[in-house]
Amino acid sequence: MSAASTTAPGATPQRTLRPRDAADVAEIVATHPRALEPLGGGALRDVGHDAEADVLALDALAGLVAYEPEELVLTALAGTPLATLERELAARAQRLAFEPPDFGALLGAARPRTIGGVLAANLAGSRRVSAGAARDHFLGCEAVTGRGERFKGGGRVVKNVTGYDLPKLLAGSWGTLAVLTSVTVRVAPLPETERTLVVPSATAADAVTAMSAALGSPHDVSAAAFDAERGCLLRLEGFAASVDARGAALLRTLREGAERDGAAAPGPDADVPRAEIALLGAGESRALWSEIGGAAALTGWPVVWRISVPPSDAPRVLAALAPERYLLDWGGGLIWAAFSAADAARVRGALREGHATLFKAPREARAANAVFHPQPAALAAASRRVKHAFDPGGRLSPGRLG
């Protein structure tokens, strides 16, 4: 191992420990006198609360362990940069089965993402709504408990129900249960091509109705988002002939729907000529969804909430919150809402179901508000017992989740 001391502005002096391998991780966790915060590339370091801990930098645990395209699985050391994996996968016309979003622009920090970090945060991009989240494709892992024990969970095959699904539990645990050292994920074929339909929608309510219809259609819409400045965005991916046919069919469905609605209830803007539905080609479509998944349009605001709700509830929540700028993703199920200041009670008070994360905020605002959504008592108690099962001494990332 190697160690270095740094002092982050305004924080207690932190040491950084750099284990060489998994055995080294176990030894450090077992013997280091202070608590430890496992860190991949640091891309999400500014999300959540600051941990009162030394840094366990996993950048030396990098490299592909096994990649078998025909088995649809890939095993890599947890500190492997996502960019490395994406390159390897693309060379075999594959990609991760989920879509990890890039928040570099939003968070204003171009630090590298690692596969371990992506899984530990379980953040999913726009394809979440059709393909699932990171947790859905996290098949197995090797990790180190807060007691410094090495263990494995899950397996290295795509279908496995042997024992508890530990990868699910570690996905989204933000490094507070165990230190991931090696992970196995499911991969998927890269689609031959993609297109995006841009449907003019005046309001969030119109957009949610259109997105719900599109996602409930047989046309395999892989993502559906709404940006008031662009309209309702519907993504189609797959084999070229299929994408063309589905695009045409979806266009027909949407036009019929619009005419039906228009005939039934001519709105106040009935004289305004109906804007045409536009079709984006593969390159433009890919760039657009990278921006949407990373909520890049909200970069200019100091406070950004990430709110998960039942899609049909999104228009009501938006009306209650009146954010300065917002995006809808996941067919309306994910609201990105930007404000000038953080007011957790108001945001969380507007929800009937779901949860709100104070995803981006100045350090003082994060210190004053719970970043992660508080849980009901019985659930919080169960979560505490799970934490205790992995890390009874509170050695891993204390305070990170609040």
Add this chain to the structure above:
Amino acid sequence: MICLPTPDAALVARRAEIVRALRAVVRRDNVIDDDVRLAAYETDALTAYRQRPLAVALPESTAEVAAILRYAAREGVKVVPRGAGTSLSGGAIPAADAIVVGLGKFNRILEVDYPNRCVVAQSGVTNLAISHAVAAEGFYYAPDPSSQIACTIGGNVAENSGGVHCLKYGLTTNNVLGLELVTPDGDVVRLGGKHLDSGGYDLLGLVVGSEGLLGIVTEVTVRILRRPETARALLIGFGAVESAGACVAAIIAAGITPAGMEMMDAPAIQAAEAFVGVGYPLDVAALLIVELDGPVVEVDLLVERVATIARANGATYERASANERERLAFWAGRKAAFPAVGRISADYYCMDGTIPRRELPRVLGAIAEMSERFRLRVANVFHAGDGNLHPLILYDANVPGELDRAEAFGAEILKLCVDMGGVLTGEHGVGLEKRDLMTYQFADTDLEVQHRIKHAFDPDVRFNPGKVFPTLRRCAEQGREHVHSGSERFPDLPRF
């Protein structure tokens, strides 16, 4: 021979008192303590093992479940949760000192929500009933375990059930959005809901597949999907298992994700064809059924591509379904494989390991060798897309020693799956059946971590005792009976 836990004599002695206490919580008729009615609960679909429970309680509401579990927690009473009792791994087999809590009365679909594309159902609703409830609007629930006409959604959650379509559509865990869970303490918690990816630890993901060890699920929210525009299947025969395996790999490498991809070996093909006569070729060593679903344009395109790949990999037989009747006929033989094998053998024992697909020829070769050594025939069906192998071991329970040989043969197959980089169970669960093999796949620390999670929910280890984890120190010489063909439970249930 798998041991059932040694019952706690003190608990058994308190049976009358426990029954009285249950009757104070649920309606009198909903507590079963007479031998005649208890007999229906003494096993599941792992019928070689039977055990009468202390009593069965059939609560009608979440409040009743919570009251039963609070009583059980206070009095140290053990609990075995039960859905329809179709587990193939003995997940619902009772214990002599435990009460069974059956969810049979939780049979209502509570809400169908098309705008949010989900259904909220009580946990005793059958898997197929969910798809039926939304069929008129063109939707369905994707995971389709073969027992779907009988198995419950709560049981599916406990076992993380799969089905023939999970390569493309995922297992139960990928299709469940929310649960209402009553913990062993009797607390009612909601995990997830109609929204995605709840904050905090993913207890929803933990509870799915936890085999009834962490609590009782009373309500499930599942996502529903729009039915694909069309589906077509190809029937492809090969002279060698290796060619079939290579064809499967080439289909995946071509970027195609079939809705289903099934393989049968020669004994399975012959048994199925003799049973249902759907026109399977009898001169092939391996038969693949590849199903494509989606928009018509895509399906027609991919049927052509798969056919081309099959020819390039030495297919000796190839047919694509031209209509729905043909597609269903292709599947009929595969879906009848288990009963077909049941016709040529007094009994059969179904295994469920998963292997990296590339190891298939080696594994089938080794199984053939074991078949000779154990002097028992075997037929293999295989979810080829995801590497989940179902060898069917043929035996006769009335021949002394054959059941023991079948179990030893099965254990050897599962160990081989682990040796090849695979796992003990792909979709049937560990249950009682594979419990003692867990130490083969997992090291002590791996199991210790899992035990601690169990203790976080159930510190007294009262829930579904004797399942999944090999903790038993002593063994009761009881519980297993020889069950001969004809006395099998769910004889009419398709199994594939």
